[in-house]
Amino acid sequence: MSMFTDPYEQFLLDYLVTKLENGSNTRRALILYSEQITKDTKFKRRLMAAIKDMEIGKHKLEAILHKHKFLNAFQYSLVVNSTNTVAGIKLVLTFNKANSNLIIKMINPIFIPLIIVIFSFYSLILYLGMLDKDLILLKKLNPDVVQFLGIPKYFNYDFAYAGLAVSIFITAFIFFGYLYTERYKPALLYKVFKTQAFSDGRFMFRILNGMLSAGISFHKCSLILSKDYFKEGLRPFFKELADIISKNRKLYTVFEKYNFPMIVTADIKLSELSKTSFSDVTKALYQTCDTLYEKNIDYIVLQWRFSFWLIAMLVTVIIGSDVINLVISTFTFKTLYQ
Template sequence: MSFFSDPYESFLLDYLVTKLENGSNTRRALLLYSEQITRETKFKKRLMGAIKDMEMGKHKLEAILHKHKFLNSFQYSLVVNSTNTIDGLKLVLSFKKANSNLLLKMINPIFVPMSIIIFTFYGLIMYLDLLQKDVAQLKKLNPDVEQFLGIPKYFTYDIAYSGLGISIFITALLFFGYIYTEQAKPAWLYKVFKTQAFSDGRFMFRILNGMLSAGISFHKASLILSKDYFKPGLRPFFKDLAELINKNKKLFVAFEKYNFPTIITADIKLSELSKTSFSDVTRALYQTCDTMYEKNIVYMVLQWRFMFWMIAMLVTVIIGSDVINLVISTFTFKTLYH
């Protein structure tokens, strides 16, 4: 769902669940909802189409919602495989806010100081243009003046452009590298960044627990998630999980293959030995991930902030102080000669 989605569409499923739980007539509830929309929007046209299909009575509610794109294929499969429509829609609503992306946590400790470094080198390039003009002007008055200005050896275009290029490259690598691995190759990320595994686990195990609680078997849940899980990089993981369940093999093998933290794989090994129910296992695991994520993310953000802000401060202070000294020097010589 896009950021600028119709607010009436965003609230439709919440409204439906509330009405269904209160025993309201579904068609009548949707008619009342449509009357609140004063403009003839695309959403209202789709909603009226759903109401007409409901009047015909040939399809179930979930099939009509899927036909008119109020449920995507993944959400539809969840509702169809749940014990009842209300539980299925509640399950869909619980997943709509699932997001384990940590980019927001990285803005202040990583990307802001990296932006400062980029603008510092860019500012140095701009200043070198001014410095060249000042030096050329002063040389006309005194050919030997340059040696008295105290221009640092690194004040060259080669170093300035290299610093700018390297800082932009590192920033882009961190940004796009994280986006790619977080979505497409989470196993790579888990190997070096365990906090991401706990962040993903908070949602993944909640989703599995919700599906099990809604009456969907673990094998069926894994098959559904292997096709439509919101993070494409974990779909092969669920496929492997489904195959292991089908062959009655140990599940911890799949978690080890995808580099999940030892605390998770050990918990799964223990639960398989004690034959704990899958519902209890997933509940225990999302609670573990909640705890470990909260502890790890605070420590990680502190580390990032210390390292990147320290580098930004060093670069800015060194270049900035040298620029200020040169500005004073050139101004002093200009004053003397004039």
């Protein structure tokens, strides 16, 4: 959910699950919940309208929640196809908390050092402007002094702007390239970054297991997820999975096509040979993905941190030390000749 969503709305489904599991009257539970909201908000008005619909009694709880936009079409389909309303809402809550994006993990080891590199080149451009003014003054005082300043050959605008452009391009390429492939082209990302596949698998197999445990068939799970899975790039994957299931073919071929890690495809292949239930397979797979993600992510972050911080340190130290030397030299000569 968005960070700007009404907090009472964010907690509504959790509250409903708790009350329904305890055997509370649904309508009475919602009335008590509405009484906690002191302001006349848009959410409270929707909630009161839902309570009125419950009083009429023509529709089931899930239909009323969908009508008043507490459940979207995909979430509604999950609840309707579950064995009971509580199991369905629990599944929706699990789905809402799914997030396999690793951009937060990249901030410190990748983007902060790259930003430091960008500012290093930008600072060089600013200093070159100051250096030009100092050189004009020194040439007036003594034209021969300039050759003794020891100005590095790379201290020119062409190099500075090229370095700035390249560092900005690399930063933008990694940031936007990751966001795009992670959401729309996961198969391409899995080919070069297996940890992302484990990160996605933690949620994907957990969601599948939850749907199967809620009484939804594997084929129907795949059809539902092919329409509304939160990661658009995996919707075609679920569509192909549904086709394969309907044709009674091997599931592992679809996973291989989308570049899932060997350990995942091998586990699926083995389970198909031993005719293990889909529910047991998905449970074993999300446990495998949990374990391998935790093991891999720390190692990957360590590699990123070492590589990108090393680059940032080298660029900053080289440019910074040369700038400091020139500042001292120009100051010394200006002091001597003025």
